[in-house]
Every structure is written in structure tokens, then in C-alpha cells.
Amino acid sequence: MMYIVFIMSVLYVVGFIGFSSKPxxxxxxxxLVVSGGLGCGIIMGSGGSFLGLVVFLVYLGGMxxxxxxxxxxxxxxYPETWGSNVVVLGAFLVGLLxxxxxxxxxFSGEHELVGFYFGGLEDLMVLGExxxxxxxxxxxxxxxxYSYGFWFLAMAGWMLFVSIFIAIEVTRKRY
Amino acid sequence: MNPLALSLILTTLLxxxxxxxxxxxWLTAWxxxxxxxxxxxxxxxxxxxxxxxxxxxxxxMTQAMASMMLMMALTINLMYSxxxxxxxxxxxxxxxxxxxxxxxxxxSAPFHFWVPEVTQGVELTPGMILLTxxxxxxLSLLYQMATYTNTNLIYLxxxxxxLIGGWGGLNQTQLRKILAYSSISHMGWMLIILxxxxxxxxxxxxxxxxxxxxIFMILTNTFTTSMSSLTLMWNKTPAMxxxxxxxxxxxxxxxPLSGFMPKxxxxxxxxxxxxxxxxxTMAIMALLNMYFYMRLIYYxxxxxxxxxxxxxxxxRFTNTKHTMxxxxxxxxxxxxxxxxxxxxxxx
Numbered sequence: 001m002m003y004i005v006f007i008m009s010v011l012y013v014v015g016f017i018g019f020s021s022k023p024x025x026x027x028x029x030x031x032l033v034v035s036g037g038l039g040c041g042i043i044m045g046s047g048g049s050f051l052g053l054v055v056f057l058v059y060l061g062g063m064x065x066x067x068x069x070x071x072x073x074x075x076x077x078y079p080e081t082w083g084s085n086v087v088v089l090g091a092f093l094v095g096l097l098x099x100x101x102x103x104x105x106x107f108s109g110e111h112e113l114v115g116f117y118f119g120g121l122e123d124l125m126v127l128g129e130x131x132x133x134x135x136x137x138x139x140x141x142x143x144x145x146y147s148y149g150f151w152f153l154a155m156a157g158w159m160l161f162v163s164i165f166i167a168i169e170v171t172r173k174r175y
Numbered sequence: 176m177n178p179l180a181l182s183l184i185l186t187t188l189l190x191x192x193x194x195x196x197x198x199x200x201w202l203t204a205w206x207x208x209x210x211x212x213x214x215x216x217x218x219x220x221x222x223x224x225x226x227x228x229x230x231x232x233x234x235x236m237t238q239a240m241a242s243m244m245l246m247m248a249l250t251i252n253l254m255y256s257x258x259x260x261x262x263x264x265x266x267x268x269x270x271x272x273x274x275x276x277x278x279x280x281x282x283s284a285p286f287h288f289w290v291p292e293v294t295q296g297v298e299l300t301p302g303m304i305l306l307t308x309x310x311x312x313x314l315s316l317l318y319q320m321a322t323y324t325n326t327n328l329i330y331l332x333x334x335x336x337x338l339i340g341g342w343g344g345l346n347q348t349q350l351r352k353i354l355a356y357s358s359i360s361h362m363g364w365m366l367i368i369l370x371x372x373x374x375x376x377x378x379x380x381x382x383x384x385x386x387x388x389x390i391f392m393i394l395t396n397t398f399t400t401s402m403s404s405l406t407l408m409w410n411k412t413p414a415m416x417x418x419x420x421x422x423x424x425x426x427x428x429x430x431p432l433s434g435f436m437p438k439x440x441x442x443x444x445x446x447x448x449x450x451x452x453x454x455x456t457m458a459i460m461a462l463l464n465m466y467f468y469m470r471l472i473y474y475x476x477x478x479x480x481x482x483x484x485x486x487x488x489x490x491r492f493t494n495t496k497h498t499m500x501x502x503x504x505x506x507x508x509x510x511x512x513x514x515x516x517x518x519x520x521x522x
Contacts, residue, residue: 152203155194155206155210159206159209162183162213162214163213165183165184166213169184169217170217170220
């Protein structure tokens with residue numbers, strides 16, 4: 001199971017490289033969707049099935065849809081893709097090369113592997129450490145946001161509201 | 176700006192800093208820093224020219240990058256220690272990365288490049304908020320977590336800040352850039368004393384905020400933003416010209432004014448800890464700051480440049496700007512030195 005999470009993490013970074021090399025937002029949006037799906041897979045593979053589905057629903061199903069529609073309204077006639085411009089292709093290949101080097105370094109020496117332990121029992125006991133716990137952490141985390149973490153929720157809602165205000169204030173007509 | 180929107184944005188700016196200063200959990204501290212950053216953007220973009228839009232964009236980019244680094248430091252700390260407390264970041268990777276992120280937020284070298292450009296691109300009032308209020312939240316976090324960081328990094332950054340703040344301000348004629356480099360230099364002084372005696376960091380912050388607020392308010396009242404407008408200030412408000420002189424001397428750290436108090440106590444504390452070369456270098460480099468403040472004083476108060484005769488007899492219109500807190504601030508920023516024994520109040 002940890003192999004699957006590891007491969008998904010690598011592909012997640014490759015997806016990030018895909019839009020960081022700055023093609024047109026049409027292709028960047030596609031890369032974001034791929035990365036978002038893989039990120040959801042990482043969360044689910046590490047035991048948080050509820051929060052992974054929340055990522056799919058809210059991030060991909062809400063925000064990326066709106067992003068996709070706005071790009072479709074503002075797109076140009078010949079959008080720049082990874083193969084059309086040598087700068088974008090070069091940036092993508094450099095990022096890919098860096099990722100390959102990092103994986104080679106990760107498996108090279110005798111140092112401790114940070115964050116990944118191949119050979120654990122993650123398939124059978126999904127909560128990470130040895131002992132079987134009676135409380136699912138992701139469900140109870142989501143629930144405690146509404147009970148103990150009420151002020152976190154209030155602040156998060158307040159900041160979403162203020163962010164809309166700021167976005168409208170910044171994009172008002174400026175003469 | 177619409178008064179309702181402005182009040183919402185200023186409330187959230189205050190709330191962000193207060194949340195960071197009151198928190199013991201790293202996530203709420205990070206949340207307060209993000210609130211600060213986001214609500215600073217429309218304040219910086221209050222005027223409608225492309226220059227302030229560019230300044231707001233630069234501010235957003237650097238602060239977002241610093242927030243990202245801080246988040247990575249927090250998660251590394253969580254991975255190695257399993258807890259979110261601010262005062263116990265024992266992993267060196269996490270604490271040094273968080274240190275660098277907070278130094279970027281403060282604008283100390285070598286992460287200082289955004290400060291002069293952002294301060295110059297905006298009006299005087301947003302620049303004032305940028306250089307005074309936005310220092311409170313990152314410094315309150317640094318005050319709590321600095322014991323576990325690599326102190327060599329703090330000394331290096333502080334010394335570099337004093338050098339760059341001194342040398343960078345020498346060639347400037349625009350007052351906002353001069354005040355930005357002065358801010359970088361004062362951040363350097365505040366950082367160096369942090370491992371030795373954090374109370375003096377808070378003292379320096381308090382006195383620096385009072386001084387910077389006084390100077391910005393004097394400049395806002397007389398509509399001066401460059402050195403050439405400074406030369407005409409003697410005719411409009413002679414009293415404020417003299418006050419600008421004394422406040423600038425205080426900012427440079429000249430006794431018997433209150434700006435001398437933090438510098439004196441810091442050099443005292445450093446020499447008590449057997450470090451001689453560093454306070455010597457700091458004191459000498461503070462003279463660079465003093466040189467360009469003296470240049471401002473020379474052109475505003477000590478000389479009257481040649482001008483036509485009718486410019487020497489301008490009609491005095493009534494001042495439409497508020498000067499409500501200015502007399503108090505000027506008095507505090509010039510005459511606080513005899514109250515030095517009261518710093519035990521800050522402990």
C-alpha cells in the first residue's frame with residue numbers, strides 16, 4: 001500500500017511541474033485536476049477516506065469546475081502547450097529531471113526514509129501505527145471542527161467572506 | 176474606498192495580528208499571518224495607478240512564499256515532534272526554515288528586497304501600516320521560537336540587515352525608500368539582541384514604531400514624499416520642520432533622545448556577554464543611517480535653499496489633515512530617555 005501512496009506522491013509532484021512550467025491555463029487546469037485527484041488518492045491511501053472524498057467534492061467538483069468555466073470564457077485562439085514553446089518544454093523537463101534525481105537520492109544511502117516506510121501493515125490496519133483504534137481520525141476531525149473547533153470554523157468562514165470582498169475590491173474598475 | 180469595505184478590511188487586519196499574537200498553536204498563528212497578508216492587499220492598492228498594483232503584487236508574492244515556507248516548517252515539526260506548540264520547535268530543519276520565513280515577512284536581509292519597492296509604490300499611509308503594524312505579528316512569533324533556532328543565522332541576518340539598511344539608504348532621495356531602508360536596519364538591531372535578551376527586542380520595536388509613526392504622520396501632514404518637497408516645508412509649517420529634525424535624530428539613535436535608549440541597552444547587553452566586535456560593527460554601521468538622516472535634516476531645517484521671493488511668503492491655509500495623535504507621538508519619540516528604568520515593565 002505504501003508503494004501506491006509513494007507512486008501517487010511522485011505523480012502528484014509531476015502534475016505540479018506540469019502547471020508550474022506555465023503553459024496556457026487550459027492545460028494548467030488539466031494538470032491541476034490530475035494533481036488534485038492524485039492528492040485525494042494519497043489522503044485515502046493514508047487512511048483518511050472521508051477527507052479524500054471531501055477533496056474530490058469541494059476542490060475538484062467545486063473550485064476546479066468554476067476555474068475551468070472562467071478559463072473557457074477567457075481563453076485565446078492558440079493556447080500555449082508543453083510542446084509548442086521550447087521554454088515551457090525545457091522547464092517541464094528540468095523539473096522532471098529534478099524529481100528523478102530526488103527519487104534516486106531517496107533510495108541511495110543508508111539514511112532514514114522521511115515519511116515512507118515500505119513494509120508496514122497499512123493494507124490491513126489502515127490507521128498507520130500498530131494498535132487498532134476505535135476512533136476514525138478523519139471523521140472525528142471533521143466533526144470536532146463543528147464542536148470544539150467552532151472558532152476555527154468561524155474564522156475560516158469570516159476569511160472566505162473577506163476574501164471575496166478583497167477580490168472584488170482589487171478587480172474594481174481603476175481609472 | 177467604501178467606508179463599510181474599509182472598516183471590514185481594517186477589522187480583519189487587526190484581527191489577524193491579534194490572533195497571531197495570542198495563539199499558542201502554530202496553525203492559528205499561521206492563520207493570523209495569512210489574514211494579515213490578504214487584507215493588506217486592498218490597503219496597498221487604495222490608489223488606482225499601476226505602480227501600487229505592482230507593489231501589492233510584489234508584497235503578495237513574497238509574503239505568500241514566506242507563508243508556504245512557514246507551513247512546510249510547521250508540518251516538518253509536526254512530523255518529528257508530534258505537537259504544534261510554538262515554543263518547542265526542537266527539530267533544526269523546522270526551526271531554521273520557520274526563522275527564514277519569518278525573516279522574509281519582516282523584511283530583513285537577505286530577504287529584504289521587497290521592502291523598498293513596496294514602500295515606494297504605495298501612498299504614505301499604507302506604507303506606514305506596512306512598516307509598523309505588519310512587524311508585530313512575525314516578531315511575536317520570533318520572540319517565542321528563537322531559542323531553538325541556530326543563532327548564527329540570526330546574527331548573520333541581523334548584521335547584514337544593518338549593513339544593507341545603512342548602505343542602501345545612502346543613495347536615495349525618495350523619503351519612503353529612506354524609511355524602508357531605515358526599517359530594514361532597525362529589524363537588524365532587533366534580530367541581533369533576540370538570543371541575548373528578548374525584552375530589548377520588544378523595547379526596540381516599541382520605540383521604533385513610535386518614531387516611524389511620528390515621521391510618517393509629519394510627512395503625511397505636509398504632503399512631502401521626496402527630498403525636494405522637504406526643502407519647502409520650512410515655509411508651510413516651521414514647527415513641524417523642527418519636530419522632524421528632532422525625530423530623525425532620535426531615529427538615528429542620538430542621545431539624549433529616546434532613540435538612544437534601545438541602542439545603548441543593546442550594546443550594554445552585548446558587551447556583558449563578551450561580544451565586542453559585533454556591537455562595534457553595529458554601532459559604526461548605524462552611523463551610515465545617521466548620515467542620510469542628517470542629510471534630510473540639513474535640507475529641511477538647517478538650510479533654506481535659493482528660491483524666488485514669492486515662495487518665501489506663502490499664504491497659510493488651514494490644515495485639513497488630522498494631527499490628533501501627533502503631538503503625543505512626537506513627545507514620546509523625543510523625550511523618553513529619562514524613563515529608561517521603566518523597561519522592567521516589559522519583562
